Amino acid sequence: MTTAPIFRLLDVQKAYEVRAKGGSLFTRAKRRLRALDGVRLSLGPGESLAIVGESGSGKTTLLRVLLGLTQPTDGRALFREKDIGDLAGTDRDRFCREVAMIYQDARGSLNPRMSVLDLVAEPLDHHKLCAKAERRDRVTALLTRVGLAPEMMSRYVSALSGGQLRRVAIARALASEPSVLVADEAVSGLDVSTQAQILQLLRDLQREMGLSLLFITHDLGVAAYLCDRIAVMYLGRVVEAGATREVLKAPAHPYTRALLNASPRFFAPISDPLPGEVPSPIDLPPGCRFAGRCVRAQSDCHTREPALTPASPTRAFACLHPLPFSEPSAH
Amino acid sequence: MKPMDLGAARASTSLPAALGQRIEPTPESKPLLKIEELSLSRGESLILDNVTFSLRRGGTLGLLGESGAGKSTIALTLIGLLRTPEVGLSGTIELDGAGNVTEAGEDAWLKLRGRRVAMIFQDASAALNPCFTIGRQLMTPLRRVMGLSRSAARARAIELLESVGLNDTPSRLSAYPHQLSGGMQQRVMIAIALSSNPDLLLADEPTSALDVTIQAQIIRLILEETRRRSASCIFVLHDLALASQCCDDIVVLYGGQVMETGPSRIVLEAPMHPYTAALKGCVLEFDTEELRPLPSGAPSFASKTPGCRFAPRCPRALEKCAANKPPLADVHGRKLACWNPLT
Numbered sequence A: 001m002t003t004a005p006i007f008r009l010l011d012v013q014k015a016y017e018v019r020a021k022g023g024s025l026f027t028r029a030k031r032r033l034r035a036l037d038g039v040r041l042s043l044g045p046g047e048s049l050a051i052v053g054e055s056g057s058g059k060t061t062l063l064r065v066l067l068g069l070t071q072p073t074d075g076r077a078l079f080r081e082k083d084i085g086d087l088a089g090t091d092r093d094r095f096c097r098e099v100a101m102i103y104q105d106a107r108g109s110l111n112p113r114m115s116v117l118d119l120v121a122e123p124l125d126h127h128k129l130c131a132k133a134e135r136r137d138r139v140t141a142l143l144t145r146v147g148l149a150p151e152m153m154s155r156y157v158s159a160l161s162g163g164q165l166r167r168v169a170i171a172r173a174l175a176s177e178p179s180v181l182v183a184d185e186a187v188s189g190l191d192v193s194t195q196a197q198i199l200q201l202l203r204d205l206q207r208e209m210g211l212s213l214l215f216i217t218h219d220l221g222v223a224a225y226l227c228d229r230i231a232v233m234y235l236g237r238v239v240e241a242g243a244t245r246e247v248l249k250a251p252a253h254p255y256t257r258a259l260l261n262a263s264p265r266f267f268a269p270i271s272d273p274l275p276g277e278v279p280s281p282i283d284l285p286p287g288c289r290f291a292g293r294c295v296r297a298q299s300d301c302h303t304r305e306p307a308l309t310p311a312s313p314t315r316a317f318a319c320l321h322p323l324p325f326s327e328p329s330a331h
Numbered sequence B: 001m002k003p004m005d006l007g008a009a010r011a012s013t014s015l016p017a018a019l020g021q022r023i024e025p026t027p028e029s030k031p032l033l034k035i036e037e038l039s040l041s042r043g044e045s046l047i048l049d050n051v052t053f054s055l056r057r058g059g060t061l062g063l064l065g066e067s068g069a070g071k072s073t074i075a076l077t078l079i080g081l082l083r084t085p086e087v088g089l090s091g092t093i094e095l096d097g098a099g100n101v102t103e104a105g106e107d108a109w110l111k112l113r114g115r116r117v118a119m120i121f122q123d124a125s126a127a128l129n130p131c132f133t134i135g136r137q138l139m140t141p142l143r144r145v146m147g148l149s150r151s152a153a154r155a156r157a158i159e160l161l162e163s164v165g166l167n168d169t170p171s172r173l174s175a176y177p178h179q180l181s182g183g184m185q186q187r188v189m190i191a192i193a194l195s196s197n198p199d200l201l202l203a204d205e206p207t208s209a210l211d212v213t214i215q216a217q218i219i220r221l222i223l224e225e226t227r228r229r230s231a232s233c234i235f236v237l238h239d240l241a242l243a244s245q246c247c248d249d250i251v252v253l254y255g256g257q258v259m260e261t262g263p264s265r266i267v268l269e270a271p272m273h274p275y276t277a278a279l280k281g282c283v284l285e286f287d288t289e290e291l292r293p294l295p296s297g298a299p300s301f302a303s304k305t306p307g308c309r310f311a312p313r314c315p316r317a318l319e320k321c322a323a324n325k326p327p328l329a330d331v332h333g334r335k336l337a338c339w340n341p342l343t
């Protein structure tokens, strides 16, 4: 398979200048906070990739870089092999049409003064994708595709339930006929029954339309259901990546293992929790950045920093003392 | 449900005795809490319809169901916070040693609330007062409820913060809520709730805003601390898998009606009620290939709705379901309200 990737991140770093806590406003030194620190990943046509990790691990920053909302301070972020920050003219238009975003806060991201018709038609108008006469028909088709009755067209955001709102947001995202869907916690905060409906819809759409999907979630079950590949982030780095089922069946990185243990499982005893919380990415000590919370840490972990290294065609991790994992037997 | 290989890490994790062992009820012990035919109305809406369940001393119980099922309404009723004129209440809530508190007045509730019954809310940042230090919010109830002197309250506050896992505790007393992470704020709320050694702790979705790692820490903390005190706990949860891990018993609610209740081992292992089964069908495990979502829909709370409130969405509904309300009956180790249960 040598299809050109749609997105490629080459050792992307994103650092913010922040003032450290403590001291007076004037004596506080500026410090560099590395929200992303050497992230390398790619997303090909039709691929689905889940980004998981605790809050503060850099997931949203990664997404902002991919959407061109913020520039990397080092490394390169490419869309179809061109730097996202430099896209202009027709390249920029193409990027805006091909990459569609579904936000976490569906209610907040949709204008309450616009009807569902106008919300879904806005991308059609913006990209001049259809004649005025066809507008209603296109919106009807999109609403039907996401499981909403065409009568919904005349409603406003305030009259919609949480599940209906997400469907409108998805219909709107699909309007520009994108090739990539990008979503940040798009199903969190929903009832399990509504979540199940939306996940089923997203998976059907992804498969039937051949969309690429980049899905940020803190729920490993969601990642496993929706995405073929997974990237686990910790403090601005990808610490483990690979085929989702393989990684979750036998994680090599102790952090992935800890996330798995903490995920609720029917009738399993509640595991010994991972101690502490994600520290601030300012002034990180040398060595592995997970060492302070890692049950497998040894003395070398505090001096040597592990790099993300491929271990098999479908697995990569950044750990000096990984958990034993067996390569999947060839079929 | 077939549990996937959890790997060696979990199997080798030995649980502290406090978590492994269940406190068995002595034969003569009365339940701590006994709710019978509790109904709550707001105007024409019947928000709770004949809710019946009980909780033993030292036990944990989970209230499950989609949003709007009435879970928070039950919790707020149990702490005496739904006592306004527009709320109509009938039935009995027997709290051991306090009798039927359904009709208790505010002066009686002042002796119960925060003392015998305490509550932890979902959103700690909203429940804590942003203008007061952690120390003040912890020490005020200690002085007022427990009657401690200033210095004794301070010492106890430090002890409590340590027991909920905060480090650097003396300096935390002068911190404001916004200076703490979400997980830390939730720990402070737990410390406040436990400060008066309540018999009953109500935890309304205490972890839904937190990462799974912090969720595991907080749930364990609540279990450890309530078991250490032989207190009972009611969790309001929407995650069935989590409920199976931390609740002895569960109550599944839909539209303010109890659908199925019993030991979680029995109810969640093999649900017989179509609604419980449907909720379980929405839970993602790492090897889930197909989801079986319920059709959308919300229950009608109109007090005149005669039958099973789940009927409009129920895949097993019979003709009589919409007209006749099924009684809550004992079936295979649980209580079940359904005319056409799974077998």
Ligand SMILES: Nc1ncnc2c1ncn2[C@@H]1O[C@H](COP(=O)(O)OP(=O)(O)O)[C@@H](O)[C@H]1O
Pocket (backbone or CB within 6 Å): A016, A018, A033, A034, A035, A053, A054, A055, A056, A057, A058, A059, A060, A061, A062, A280, A281
């Ligand atoms: N604009 C910003 N200025 C300073 N720090 C930021 C900014 N945006 C994010 N951060 C920091 O970067 C880190 C990663 O944040 P984020 O990408 O939001 O993580 P996640 O989405 O995984 O929770 C956090 O420590 C956060 O505080």
Ligand SMILES: Nc1ncnc2c1ncn2[C@@H]1O[C@H](COP(=O)(O)OP(=O)(O)O)[C@@H](O)[C@H]1O
Pocket (backbone or CB within 6 Å): B042, B047, B065, B066, B067, B068, B069, B070, B071, B072, B073, B074, B301
């Ligand atoms: N203050 C209120 N006034 C009127 N109706 C309310 C109020 N609070 C809750 N309700 C209604 O009571 C029902 C149960 O709500 P709630 O107990 O909050 O459910 P849950 O906690 O299970 O999500 C819902 O239909 C809700 O709309």
Ligand code: SF4
Pocket (backbone or CB within 6 Å): A253, A254, A255, A288, A289, A290, A291, A292, A294, A295, A296, A297, A298, A301, A306, A318, A319, A320, A321, A322
């Ligand atoms: S490198 Fe060491 S500290 Fe880091 S994850 Fe691996 S074992 Fe743990």
Ligand code: SF4
Pocket (backbone or CB within 6 Å): B273, B274, B275, B308, B309, B310, B311, B312, B314, B315, B316, B317, B318, B321, B322, B326, B337, B338, B339, B340, B341
């Ligand atoms: S009583 Fe009828 S409608 Fe209600 S859950 Fe049972 S089968 Fe379904």
Ligand SMILES: [Mg+2]
Pocket (backbone or CB within 6 Å): A059, A060
């Ligand atoms: Mg985020």
Ligand SMILES: [Mg+2]
Pocket (backbone or CB within 6 Å): B071, B072, B073
């Ligand atoms: Mg609630």
